[in-house]
Amino acid sequence: MSLLIQHDSDTAALRRGTRRFLIFAALVTLALIAAIVVRQGVFRQTTNYSFVTDSAQDITKGQAVKIAGFRVGAVDGVSLKDDGQVVVTMEIDADHMRFITHDARVELRKEGLVGSATLEILPGPDKSRLAAAQARLTFSRADGLTALANQVRDEIVPMLKDVKVITGALADPKNGLPATLARIRDSADTLNALLANGNQQVNGIGAAATRVLGKAEEDLTHLGQTLEATNKRLPDMLDRTQQVLKHVEQITAEAEASVPSALRDGSAVAADMREIVSGAKQSWPIRNFVDAPAPATLKADSDPRGEAGRGR
Protein backbone atom coordinates (compact mmCIF):
# COMPACT_ATOMS: atom_id res chain seq x y z
CA MET A 1 0.00 0.00 0.00
CA SER A 2 2.70 2.33 0.79
CA LEU A 3 4.34 1.51 -2.53
CA LEU A 4 1.21 2.46 -4.39
CA ILE A 5 0.97 5.68 -2.51
CA GLN A 6 4.62 6.52 -3.23
CA HIS A 7 4.08 5.69 -6.92
CA ASP A 8 1.16 8.04 -7.15
CA SER A 9 3.12 10.94 -5.69
CA ASP A 10 6.03 10.45 -8.12
CA THR A 11 3.65 10.37 -11.05
CA ALA A 12 2.01 13.56 -9.95
CA ALA A 13 5.38 15.28 -9.62
CA LEU A 14 6.33 14.12 -13.05
CA ARG A 15 3.10 15.42 -14.44
CA ARG A 16 3.64 18.82 -12.81
CA GLY A 17 7.13 19.00 -14.20
CA THR A 18 6.04 18.07 -17.67
CA ARG A 19 3.27 20.59 -17.57
CA ARG A 20 5.60 23.37 -16.44
CA PHE A 21 8.06 22.53 -19.19
CA LEU A 22 5.39 22.57 -21.84
CA ILE A 23 4.05 25.90 -20.63
CA PHE A 24 7.55 27.39 -20.63
CA ALA A 25 8.24 26.06 -24.11
CA ALA A 26 5.02 27.49 -25.41
CA LEU A 27 5.84 30.86 -23.87
CA VAL A 28 9.32 30.89 -25.43
CA THR A 29 7.86 29.95 -28.79
CA LEU A 30 5.31 32.74 -28.53
CA ALA A 31 8.03 35.21 -27.56
CA LEU A 32 10.14 34.09 -30.47
CA ILE A 33 7.25 34.46 -32.85
CA ALA A 34 6.51 37.93 -31.48
CA ALA A 35 10.12 38.95 -31.86
CA ILE A 36 10.19 37.74 -35.44
CA VAL A 37 6.99 39.61 -36.23
CA VAL A 38 8.28 42.75 -34.60
CA ARG A 39 11.55 42.31 -36.37
CA GLN A 40 9.78 41.94 -39.68
CA GLY A 41 8.00 45.23 -39.08
CA VAL A 42 4.60 43.79 -38.94
CA PHE A 43 3.65 46.25 -36.29
CA ARG A 44 5.85 49.06 -37.59
CA GLN A 45 4.28 52.06 -39.37
CA THR A 46 5.80 52.51 -42.80
CA THR A 47 5.30 54.46 -46.02
CA ASN A 48 5.99 53.25 -49.51
CA TYR A 49 7.91 55.13 -52.17
CA SER A 50 8.91 53.95 -55.59
CA PHE A 51 11.22 54.71 -58.48
CA VAL A 52 11.63 53.54 -62.07
CA THR A 53 14.87 52.34 -63.63
CA ASP A 54 16.06 50.75 -66.89
CA SER A 55 17.60 47.77 -65.19
CA ALA A 56 17.16 45.87 -62.00
CA GLN A 57 20.82 45.06 -61.86
CA ASP A 58 22.12 45.13 -58.26
CA ILE A 59 18.59 45.78 -56.93
CA THR A 60 16.90 43.01 -54.94
CA LYS A 61 13.92 42.72 -52.68
CA GLY A 62 14.78 43.36 -49.05
CA GLN A 63 17.78 45.40 -50.03
CA ALA A 64 18.54 48.09 -47.44
CA VAL A 65 17.47 51.65 -48.05
CA LYS A 66 19.55 54.26 -46.21
CA ILE A 67 19.52 57.92 -45.50
CA ALA A 68 22.92 59.41 -44.57
CA GLY A 69 24.23 55.90 -43.94
CA PHE A 70 21.39 54.91 -41.56
CA ARG A 71 19.09 52.15 -42.58
CA VAL A 72 15.54 53.58 -42.82
CA GLY A 73 13.76 50.95 -44.84
CA ALA A 74 14.08 48.21 -47.44
CA VAL A 75 13.11 47.35 -50.98
CA ASP A 76 9.64 46.02 -50.83
CA GLY A 77 9.29 44.85 -54.40
CA VAL A 78 10.87 44.81 -57.85
CA SER A 79 8.59 44.37 -60.82
CA LEU A 80 8.88 44.60 -64.61
CA LYS A 81 6.39 46.78 -66.40
CA ASP A 82 4.95 46.21 -69.84
CA ASP A 83 7.19 48.82 -71.42
CA GLY A 84 10.31 47.07 -70.12
CA GLN A 85 10.90 49.54 -67.31
CA VAL A 86 11.53 48.24 -63.79
CA VAL A 87 9.45 49.59 -60.91
CA VAL A 88 11.08 49.35 -57.51
CA THR A 89 8.97 49.89 -54.38
CA MET A 90 10.59 50.85 -51.10
CA GLU A 91 9.15 50.66 -47.65
CA ILE A 92 10.43 53.45 -45.41
CA ASP A 93 9.86 53.87 -41.69
CA ALA A 94 7.36 56.61 -41.02
CA ASP A 95 9.76 58.10 -38.48
CA HIS A 96 12.22 58.91 -41.26
CA MET A 97 9.70 60.36 -43.69
CA ARG A 98 10.69 63.84 -42.54
CA PHE A 99 14.02 63.49 -44.36
CA ILE A 100 12.47 62.69 -47.73
CA THR A 101 11.71 65.92 -49.58
CA HIS A 102 9.62 66.10 -52.74
CA ASP A 103 12.78 66.55 -54.84
CA ALA A 104 14.73 63.74 -53.15
CA ARG A 105 16.38 61.16 -55.36
CA VAL A 106 17.46 57.58 -54.90
CA GLU A 107 21.01 56.54 -55.76
CA LEU A 108 22.40 53.05 -56.04
CA ARG A 109 25.81 52.90 -54.42
CA LYS A 110 28.42 50.30 -53.77
CA GLU A 111 30.04 50.06 -50.40
CA GLY A 112 33.67 50.41 -51.52
CA LEU A 113 34.81 49.27 -54.95
CA VAL A 114 33.45 45.74 -54.68
CA GLY A 115 31.04 45.91 -51.68
CA SER A 116 27.29 45.22 -51.60
CA ALA A 117 24.93 47.63 -53.28
CA THR A 118 22.65 49.84 -51.24
CA LEU A 119 20.04 52.40 -52.08
CA GLU A 120 20.65 55.80 -50.62
CA ILE A 121 17.92 58.42 -50.49
CA LEU A 122 19.46 61.87 -51.01
CA PRO A 123 17.18 64.72 -49.84
CA GLY A 124 16.81 67.60 -52.29
CA PRO A 125 17.73 71.24 -51.70
CA ASP A 126 14.11 72.33 -51.14
CA LYS A 127 13.44 71.34 -47.54
CA SER A 128 10.13 73.17 -47.31
CA ARG A 129 7.99 70.37 -48.79
CA LEU A 130 8.14 66.65 -48.05
CA ALA A 131 7.41 63.88 -50.53
CA ALA A 132 3.92 62.51 -50.40
CA ALA A 133 3.27 58.85 -49.57
CA GLN A 134 3.56 56.56 -52.59
CA ALA A 135 5.52 59.28 -54.33
CA ARG A 136 7.78 58.29 -57.22
CA LEU A 137 11.33 59.44 -56.72
CA THR A 138 14.05 59.85 -59.33
CA PHE A 139 16.79 57.23 -59.53
CA SER A 140 20.43 57.22 -60.54
CA ARG A 141 23.37 54.90 -60.27
CA ALA A 142 26.58 56.09 -58.69
CA ASP A 143 29.76 55.46 -60.59
CA GLY A 144 30.88 52.03 -59.82
CA LEU A 145 33.92 50.08 -60.75
CA THR A 146 32.76 49.79 -64.37
CA ALA A 147 32.21 53.51 -64.68
CA LEU A 148 35.57 54.11 -63.06
CA ALA A 149 37.16 51.70 -65.49
CA ASN A 150 35.42 53.41 -68.39
CA GLN A 151 36.66 56.81 -67.17
CA VAL A 152 40.20 55.51 -66.83
CA ARG A 153 39.98 54.02 -70.27
CA ASP A 154 38.68 57.26 -71.74
CA GLU A 155 41.67 59.11 -70.33
CA ILE A 156 44.29 56.48 -71.04
CA VAL A 157 43.36 55.76 -74.64
CA PRO A 158 44.20 59.29 -76.01
CA MET A 159 47.47 59.16 -74.12
CA LEU A 160 48.30 55.86 -75.65
CA LYS A 161 47.49 57.27 -79.07
CA ASP A 162 49.84 60.21 -78.42
CA VAL A 163 52.55 57.85 -77.27
CA LYS A 164 52.06 55.91 -80.46
CA VAL A 165 52.40 59.05 -82.58
CA ILE A 166 55.53 60.13 -80.68
CA THR A 167 57.04 56.74 -80.97
CA GLY A 168 56.31 56.74 -84.67
CA ALA A 169 57.93 60.16 -85.07
CA LEU A 170 60.97 59.05 -83.12
CA ALA A 171 61.25 55.98 -85.24
CA ASP A 172 61.08 58.00 -88.49
CA PRO A 173 64.37 57.30 -90.29
CA LYS A 174 64.51 60.75 -91.93
CA ASN A 175 63.45 63.09 -89.16
CA GLY A 176 63.31 60.80 -86.15
CA LEU A 177 65.70 59.86 -83.43
CA PRO A 178 68.25 58.05 -85.63
CA ALA A 179 68.56 61.02 -88.00
CA THR A 180 68.80 63.43 -85.06
CA LEU A 181 71.48 61.32 -83.46
CA ALA A 182 73.35 61.26 -86.75
CA ARG A 183 73.16 65.04 -86.96
CA ILE A 184 74.30 65.40 -83.36
CA ARG A 185 77.20 63.12 -84.16
CA ASP A 186 78.11 65.30 -87.17
CA SER A 187 77.82 68.44 -85.06
CA ALA A 188 79.99 66.93 -82.38
CA ASP A 189 82.64 66.15 -85.01
CA THR A 190 82.48 69.71 -86.33
CA LEU A 191 82.67 71.07 -82.79
CA ASN A 192 85.71 68.94 -82.11
CA ALA A 193 87.38 70.29 -85.21
CA LEU A 194 86.44 73.82 -84.21
CA LEU A 195 87.80 73.32 -80.72
CA ALA A 196 91.02 71.95 -82.12
CA ASN A 197 91.33 75.00 -84.40
CA GLY A 198 90.46 77.29 -81.48
CA ASN A 199 93.12 75.67 -79.37
CA GLN A 200 95.68 76.32 -82.07
CA GLN A 201 94.64 79.97 -82.30
CA VAL A 202 94.62 80.37 -78.52
CA ASN A 203 98.13 78.94 -78.48
CA GLY A 204 99.12 81.53 -81.10
CA ILE A 205 97.48 84.33 -79.11
CA GLY A 206 99.21 83.10 -76.00
CA ALA A 207 102.56 83.40 -77.73
CA ALA A 208 101.75 86.91 -78.95
CA ALA A 209 100.47 87.86 -75.50
CA THR A 210 103.69 86.59 -74.01
CA ARG A 211 105.67 88.79 -76.37
CA VAL A 212 103.45 91.80 -75.56
CA LEU A 213 103.78 91.14 -71.86
CA GLY A 214 107.53 90.98 -72.27
CA LYS A 215 107.50 94.33 -74.04
CA ALA A 216 105.17 95.74 -71.38
CA GLU A 217 107.53 94.51 -68.71
CA GLU A 218 110.39 96.32 -70.39
CA ASP A 219 108.31 99.48 -70.62
CA LEU A 220 107.32 99.15 -66.98
CA THR A 221 110.98 98.79 -66.07
CA HIS A 222 111.72 102.01 -67.95
CA LEU A 223 108.75 103.64 -66.29
CA GLY A 224 109.99 102.48 -62.92
CA GLN A 225 113.37 104.05 -63.63
CA THR A 226 111.72 107.27 -64.73
CA LEU A 227 109.57 107.27 -61.61
CA GLU A 228 112.61 106.72 -59.44
CA ALA A 229 114.28 109.72 -61.04
CA THR A 230 111.09 111.71 -60.63
CA ASN A 231 110.83 110.63 -56.99
CA LYS A 232 114.30 111.93 -56.38
CA ARG A 233 113.59 115.29 -57.96
CA LEU A 234 109.96 115.70 -56.98
CA PRO A 235 110.38 116.53 -53.26
CA ASP A 236 112.64 119.49 -54.03
CA MET A 237 110.30 120.64 -56.74
CA LEU A 238 107.33 120.30 -54.44
CA ASP A 239 109.08 122.23 -51.72
CA ARG A 240 109.83 125.01 -54.12
CA THR A 241 106.29 124.96 -55.48
CA GLN A 242 104.98 125.10 -51.95
CA GLN A 243 107.12 128.12 -51.21
CA VAL A 244 105.90 129.82 -54.36
CA LEU A 245 102.33 128.98 -53.46
CA LYS A 246 102.83 130.43 -50.00
CA HIS A 247 104.04 133.62 -51.57
CA VAL A 248 101.13 133.65 -53.96
CA GLU A 249 98.75 133.04 -51.06
CA GLN A 250 100.25 135.91 -49.13
CA ILE A 251 100.01 138.18 -52.13
CA THR A 252 96.46 137.04 -52.80
CA ALA A 253 95.47 137.58 -49.18
CA GLU A 254 96.90 141.05 -49.26
CA ALA A 255 95.24 141.70 -52.59
CA GLU A 256 91.93 140.44 -51.25
CA ALA A 257 92.13 143.00 -48.55
CA SER A 258 93.41 145.88 -50.64
CA VAL A 259 92.24 145.41 -54.25
CA PRO A 260 88.44 145.40 -53.75
CA SER A 261 88.58 148.49 -51.61
CA ALA A 262 90.88 150.13 -54.14
CA LEU A 263 88.51 149.19 -56.95
CA ARG A 264 85.55 150.42 -54.97
CA ASP A 265 87.36 153.59 -54.21
CA GLY A 266 88.39 154.00 -57.84
CA SER A 267 84.88 153.36 -59.02
CA ALA A 268 83.46 155.75 -56.48
CA VAL A 269 86.00 158.37 -57.46
CA ALA A 270 85.19 157.90 -61.16
CA ALA A 271 81.47 158.16 -60.44
CA ASP A 272 82.07 161.27 -58.38
CA MET A 273 84.19 162.74 -61.14
CA ARG A 274 81.49 162.02 -63.69
CA GLU A 275 78.90 163.62 -61.47
CA ILE A 276 81.11 166.62 -60.83
CA VAL A 277 81.93 167.08 -64.52
CA SER A 278 78.32 166.51 -65.51
CA GLY A 279 77.10 168.88 -62.84
CA ALA A 280 79.68 171.45 -63.83
CA LYS A 281 78.68 171.16 -67.47
CA GLN A 282 75.05 171.74 -66.55
CA SER A 283 75.68 174.52 -64.09
CA TRP A 284 75.57 178.15 -64.94
CA PRO A 285 77.59 179.74 -66.46
CA ILE A 286 79.76 176.83 -67.74
CA ARG A 287 76.85 175.16 -69.56
CA ASN A 288 76.73 178.22 -71.79
CA PHE A 289 80.26 177.48 -73.00
CA VAL A 290 79.94 173.72 -73.48
CA ASP A 291 78.34 172.53 -76.68
CA ALA A 292 75.81 169.77 -76.18
CA PRO A 293 76.60 166.71 -78.32
CA ALA A 294 74.79 166.82 -81.66
CA PRO A 295 74.04 164.18 -84.30
CA ALA A 296 77.36 163.28 -85.90
CA THR A 297 78.17 163.42 -89.59
CA LEU A 298 81.06 161.27 -90.69
CA LYS A 299 83.30 162.43 -93.44
CA ALA A 300 82.69 160.62 -96.70
CA ASP A 301 85.11 157.77 -97.32
CA SER A 302 84.17 155.34 -100.06
CA ASP A 303 87.38 153.36 -99.61
CA PRO A 304 88.17 153.23 -95.88
CA ARG A 305 90.80 150.51 -96.31
CA GLY A 306 92.49 151.90 -99.40
CA GLU A 307 91.66 148.83 -101.43
CA ALA A 308 91.33 150.68 -104.73
CA GLY A 309 95.06 150.64 -105.32
CA ARG A 310 95.89 147.22 -103.96
CA GLY A 311 92.77 145.13 -103.54
CA ARG A 312 92.08 142.02 -101.58
Place this chain on the structure above:
Amino acid sequence: MGAKSLLLLVLLLAGCGSTPKAVDPPRVKAALEAESDGAKRYGRGDYAIAARRFEEASRLYASIDDGTGTTRNRRHRARGELALGHADVALTLVNAETVDVDGLLLKAQAQLALGRPDAARQTLATVTCPAACPQAPSLSLLQARVELVAQRPAEALAHAQAALALLKDKDEAAETANAWRSIAAAQLALGDAISARNAATSALEIDRKLALPEKIARDWLLLGDIEKVGAGDTAKSAANEAAKAAYQRALAVAEAAGLKEAAELSRRALGMTTQVPTPAPTQAPK
Protein backbone atom coordinates in the same frame (compact mmCIF):
# COMPACT_ATOMS: atom_id res chain seq x y z
CA MET B 1 95.46 188.87 -59.07
CA GLY B 2 94.04 191.62 -61.15
CA ALA B 3 94.13 189.49 -64.29
CA LYS B 4 92.35 186.61 -62.57
CA SER B 5 89.62 188.85 -61.26
CA LEU B 6 89.20 190.32 -64.70
CA LEU B 7 88.92 186.85 -66.28
CA LEU B 8 86.32 185.81 -63.72
CA LEU B 9 84.35 188.94 -64.39
CA VAL B 10 84.42 188.31 -68.12
CA LEU B 11 83.22 184.73 -67.57
CA LEU B 12 80.36 185.92 -65.41
CA LEU B 13 79.30 188.52 -67.88
CA ALA B 14 79.45 186.06 -70.76
CA GLY B 15 77.42 183.53 -68.80
CA CYS B 16 74.80 186.08 -67.82
CA GLY B 17 74.64 187.55 -71.27
CA SER B 18 74.03 184.33 -73.18
CA THR B 19 70.69 182.62 -73.66
CA PRO B 20 70.03 179.57 -71.42
CA LYS B 21 70.28 176.33 -73.38
CA ALA B 22 67.54 173.74 -73.49
CA VAL B 23 68.49 170.53 -71.71
CA ASP B 24 67.86 167.25 -73.56
CA PRO B 25 66.16 164.30 -71.82
CA PRO B 26 68.70 161.85 -70.31
CA ARG B 27 68.25 159.13 -72.94
CA VAL B 28 68.57 161.52 -75.85
CA LYS B 29 71.60 162.99 -74.19
CA ALA B 30 73.14 159.53 -73.69
CA ALA B 31 72.46 158.61 -77.32
CA LEU B 32 73.96 161.83 -78.59
CA GLU B 33 76.99 161.38 -76.38
CA ALA B 34 77.52 157.83 -77.63
CA GLU B 35 77.15 158.94 -81.24
CA SER B 36 79.45 161.90 -80.76
CA ASP B 37 82.05 159.73 -79.04
CA GLY B 38 81.81 157.15 -81.84
CA ALA B 39 82.33 159.84 -84.47
CA LYS B 40 85.40 161.14 -82.65
CA ARG B 41 86.87 157.64 -82.43
CA TYR B 42 86.05 156.95 -86.10
CA GLY B 43 87.88 160.11 -87.05
CA ARG B 44 90.91 158.93 -85.04
CA GLY B 45 90.86 155.55 -86.80
CA ASP B 46 89.70 153.67 -83.67
CA TYR B 47 87.11 151.79 -85.68
CA ALA B 48 86.37 148.90 -83.28
CA ILE B 49 85.32 151.11 -80.36
CA ALA B 50 83.63 153.51 -82.75
CA ALA B 51 81.47 150.66 -84.08
CA ARG B 52 80.52 149.68 -80.51
CA ARG B 53 79.60 153.26 -79.61
CA PHE B 54 77.47 153.60 -82.75
CA GLU B 55 75.76 150.33 -81.90
CA GLU B 56 75.03 151.62 -78.40
CA ALA B 57 73.71 154.88 -79.82
CA SER B 58 71.56 152.98 -82.30
CA ARG B 59 70.04 150.93 -79.46
CA LEU B 60 69.37 154.02 -77.40
CA TYR B 61 67.68 155.76 -80.33
CA ALA B 62 65.62 152.63 -81.01
CA SER B 63 64.54 152.59 -77.34
CA ILE B 64 63.03 156.06 -77.70
CA ASP B 65 61.51 155.29 -81.10
CA ASP B 66 63.79 157.70 -82.95
CA GLY B 67 63.99 156.08 -86.40
CA THR B 68 66.22 158.72 -87.89
CA GLY B 69 68.80 158.43 -85.14
CA THR B 70 68.67 154.62 -85.30
CA THR B 71 69.24 154.53 -89.07
CA ARG B 72 71.97 157.14 -88.91
CA ASN B 73 73.89 155.19 -86.28
CA ARG B 74 73.40 151.89 -88.05
CA ARG B 75 75.05 153.45 -91.10
CA HIS B 76 77.81 154.88 -88.96
CA ARG B 77 78.34 151.42 -87.55
CA ALA B 78 78.30 149.91 -91.06
CA ARG B 79 81.07 152.28 -92.02
CA GLY B 80 83.04 151.27 -88.96
CA GLU B 81 82.58 147.59 -89.81
CA LEU B 82 83.71 148.24 -93.39
CA ALA B 83 86.85 149.94 -92.11
CA LEU B 84 87.46 146.90 -89.88
CA GLY B 85 87.11 144.57 -92.87
CA HIS B 86 83.76 143.16 -91.70
CA ALA B 87 81.98 143.76 -94.98
CA ASP B 88 79.45 141.00 -94.36
CA VAL B 89 78.28 142.66 -91.13
CA ALA B 90 78.10 145.99 -92.90
CA LEU B 91 76.02 144.52 -95.72
CA THR B 92 73.61 143.00 -93.19
CA LEU B 93 73.22 146.34 -91.44
CA VAL B 94 72.59 148.18 -94.70
CA ASN B 95 70.18 145.55 -96.02
CA ALA B 96 68.08 145.84 -92.87
CA GLU B 97 67.03 149.46 -93.46
CA THR B 98 65.25 151.62 -95.99
CA VAL B 99 67.70 152.27 -98.79
CA ASP B 100 68.43 155.78 -100.03
CA VAL B 101 71.50 157.14 -101.80
CA ASP B 102 73.77 156.82 -98.76
CA GLY B 103 72.47 153.35 -98.06
CA LEU B 104 72.96 152.21 -101.66
CA LEU B 105 76.50 153.58 -101.74
CA LEU B 106 77.32 151.72 -98.51
CA LYS B 107 75.78 148.57 -99.94
CA ALA B 108 77.87 148.82 -103.12
CA GLN B 109 80.94 149.47 -100.99
CA ALA B 110 80.27 146.31 -98.96
CA GLN B 111 79.65 144.26 -102.10
CA LEU B 112 82.94 145.46 -103.58
CA ALA B 113 84.74 144.56 -100.37
CA LEU B 114 83.16 141.10 -100.52
CA GLY B 115 84.45 140.63 -104.10
CA ARG B 116 81.09 140.99 -105.84
CA PRO B 117 81.71 143.66 -108.48
CA ASP B 118 78.69 142.69 -110.59
CA ALA B 119 76.35 143.08 -107.62
CA ALA B 120 78.01 146.39 -106.79
CA ARG B 121 77.55 147.56 -110.37
CA GLN B 122 73.85 146.67 -110.23
CA THR B 123 73.46 148.50 -106.93
CA LEU B 124 75.18 151.60 -108.25
CA ALA B 125 72.97 151.52 -111.34
CA THR B 126 69.95 152.05 -109.09
CA VAL B 127 71.41 155.18 -107.45
CA THR B 128 69.82 158.41 -108.59
CA CYS B 129 72.29 161.19 -107.88
CA PRO B 130 72.74 164.26 -110.10
CA ALA B 131 76.13 165.92 -110.34
CA ALA B 132 75.13 168.45 -107.69
CA CYS B 133 74.20 165.87 -105.09
CA PRO B 134 76.65 165.64 -102.19
CA GLN B 135 77.28 161.92 -102.75
CA ALA B 136 78.28 162.35 -106.42
CA PRO B 137 82.07 162.08 -105.77
CA SER B 138 81.61 158.88 -103.76
CA LEU B 139 79.39 157.44 -106.49
CA SER B 140 82.03 158.20 -109.14
CA LEU B 141 84.77 156.70 -106.99
CA LEU B 142 82.81 153.50 -106.45
CA GLN B 143 82.13 153.28 -110.18
CA ALA B 144 85.85 153.72 -110.76
CA ARG B 145 86.59 150.85 -108.39
CA VAL B 146 84.04 148.64 -110.15
CA GLU B 147 85.66 149.39 -113.48
CA LEU B 148 89.11 148.69 -112.08
CA VAL B 149 88.01 145.29 -110.90
CA ALA B 150 86.44 144.68 -114.32
CA GLN B 151 89.80 145.44 -116.00
CA ARG B 152 88.50 148.60 -117.69
CA PRO B 153 91.11 151.12 -116.55
CA ALA B 154 90.16 153.85 -119.04
CA GLU B 155 86.59 154.00 -117.69
CA ALA B 156 87.93 153.78 -114.15
CA LEU B 157 90.27 156.70 -114.80
CA ALA B 158 87.42 158.78 -116.21
CA HIS B 159 85.24 158.15 -113.15
CA ALA B 160 88.11 158.84 -110.73
CA GLN B 161 89.06 162.08 -112.46
CA ALA B 162 85.41 163.16 -112.43
CA ALA B 163 85.33 162.49 -108.71
CA LEU B 164 88.52 164.46 -108.19
CA ALA B 165 87.02 167.37 -110.08
CA LEU B 166 83.91 167.27 -107.93
CA LEU B 167 86.02 167.19 -104.77
CA LYS B 168 88.03 170.25 -105.69
CA ASP B 169 87.85 172.97 -103.02
CA LYS B 170 85.90 170.72 -100.71
CA ASP B 171 86.93 169.63 -97.25
CA GLU B 172 86.87 165.92 -98.12
CA ALA B 173 90.45 164.84 -97.62
CA ALA B 174 89.74 161.11 -97.36
CA GLU B 175 87.72 161.01 -100.56
CA THR B 176 90.33 163.16 -102.34
CA ALA B 177 93.00 160.66 -101.35
CA ASN B 178 90.72 157.84 -102.55
CA ALA B 179 90.37 159.62 -105.89
CA TRP B 180 94.14 159.97 -106.28
CA ARG B 181 94.58 156.31 -105.37
CA SER B 182 92.04 155.20 -107.96
CA ILE B 183 93.67 157.43 -110.58
CA ALA B 184 97.05 155.91 -109.73
CA ALA B 185 95.71 152.36 -110.03
CA ALA B 186 94.00 153.13 -113.35
CA GLN B 187 97.10 154.80 -114.80
CA LEU B 188 99.24 151.89 -113.66
CA ALA B 189 96.89 149.54 -115.46
CA LEU B 190 97.11 151.77 -118.52
CA GLY B 191 100.93 151.61 -118.36
CA ASP B 192 101.49 155.26 -117.42
CA ALA B 193 103.81 154.64 -114.47
CA ILE B 194 104.96 158.24 -114.08
CA SER B 195 101.44 159.62 -113.74
CA ALA B 196 100.56 156.68 -111.53
CA ARG B 197 103.50 157.40 -109.21
CA ASN B 198 102.51 161.06 -108.94
CA ALA B 199 98.92 160.19 -108.18
CA ALA B 200 99.92 157.57 -105.62
CA THR B 201 102.28 160.00 -103.96
CA SER B 202 99.46 162.55 -103.73
CA ALA B 203 97.25 159.93 -102.08
CA LEU B 204 100.02 158.98 -99.68
CA GLU B 205 100.58 162.59 -98.62
CA ILE B 206 96.95 163.09 -97.79
CA ASP B 207 96.68 159.78 -95.95
CA ARG B 208 99.75 160.61 -93.91
CA LYS B 209 98.10 163.87 -92.87
CA LEU B 210 94.99 161.97 -91.93
CA ALA B 211 97.18 159.46 -90.04
CA LEU B 212 95.36 156.39 -91.34
CA PRO B 213 97.82 153.44 -91.13
CA GLU B 214 96.00 150.98 -93.38
CA LYS B 215 95.65 153.48 -96.20
CA ILE B 216 99.30 154.50 -95.82
CA ALA B 217 100.39 150.87 -95.99
CA ARG B 218 98.30 150.22 -99.10
CA ASP B 219 99.56 153.41 -100.72
CA TRP B 220 103.10 152.13 -100.20
CA LEU B 221 102.10 148.81 -101.69
CA LEU B 222 100.68 150.60 -104.73
CA LEU B 223 103.85 152.63 -105.04
CA GLY B 224 105.87 149.43 -104.87
CA ASP B 225 103.78 147.94 -107.68
CA ILE B 226 104.32 151.10 -109.73
CA GLU B 227 108.08 150.98 -109.14
CA LYS B 228 108.19 147.33 -109.96
CA VAL B 229 106.80 147.73 -113.45
CA GLY B 230 109.43 150.37 -113.99
CA ALA B 231 108.88 154.04 -114.07
CA GLY B 232 110.13 155.76 -117.18
CA ASP B 233 113.71 154.94 -118.15
CA THR B 234 114.83 153.76 -114.72
CA ALA B 235 117.03 150.70 -114.85
CA LYS B 236 115.34 147.45 -114.00
CA SER B 237 117.48 146.66 -110.97
CA ALA B 238 116.98 150.12 -109.57
CA ALA B 239 113.24 149.74 -110.13
CA ASN B 240 113.24 146.50 -108.21
CA GLU B 241 115.16 148.10 -105.37
CA ALA B 242 112.70 150.97 -105.25
CA ALA B 243 109.78 148.54 -105.26
CA LYS B 244 111.36 146.52 -102.47
CA ALA B 245 111.87 149.65 -100.42
CA ALA B 246 108.23 150.63 -100.90
CA TYR B 247 107.02 147.16 -99.88
CA GLN B 248 109.25 147.27 -96.79
CA ARG B 249 107.74 150.62 -95.82
CA ALA B 250 104.30 149.10 -96.25
CA LEU B 251 105.29 146.11 -94.09
CA ALA B 252 106.76 148.35 -91.40
CA VAL B 253 103.61 150.47 -91.21
CA ALA B 254 101.33 147.42 -91.22
CA GLU B 255 103.27 145.60 -88.50
CA ALA B 256 103.46 148.70 -86.34
CA ALA B 257 99.72 149.22 -86.65
CA GLY B 258 98.95 145.50 -86.18
CA LEU B 259 97.32 145.22 -89.62
CA LYS B 260 97.54 141.51 -90.39
CA GLU B 261 96.11 141.59 -93.89
CA ALA B 262 98.21 144.51 -95.08
CA ALA B 263 101.30 142.94 -93.50
CA GLU B 264 100.56 139.67 -95.27
CA LEU B 265 100.21 141.47 -98.61
CA SER B 266 103.52 143.21 -97.98
CA ARG B 267 105.29 139.96 -97.16
CA ARG B 268 103.94 138.35 -100.30
CA ALA B 269 105.10 141.33 -102.35
CA LEU B 270 108.56 140.95 -100.82
CA GLY B 271 108.53 137.24 -101.60
CA MET B 272 108.73 136.35 -97.92
CA THR B 273 107.34 133.15 -96.42
CA THR B 274 103.78 133.47 -95.29
CA GLN B 275 103.55 133.54 -91.51
CA VAL B 276 99.97 134.43 -90.93
CA PRO B 277 97.41 132.35 -92.84
CA THR B 278 94.83 134.31 -94.76
CA PRO B 279 91.43 133.90 -93.06
CA ALA B 280 88.84 131.94 -94.97
CA PRO B 281 86.28 134.16 -96.73
CA THR B 282 83.08 134.46 -94.74
CA GLN B 283 79.70 133.66 -96.24
CA ALA B 284 77.85 136.92 -96.27
CA PRO B 285 74.24 137.71 -97.25
CA LYS B 286 73.77 139.09 -100.72
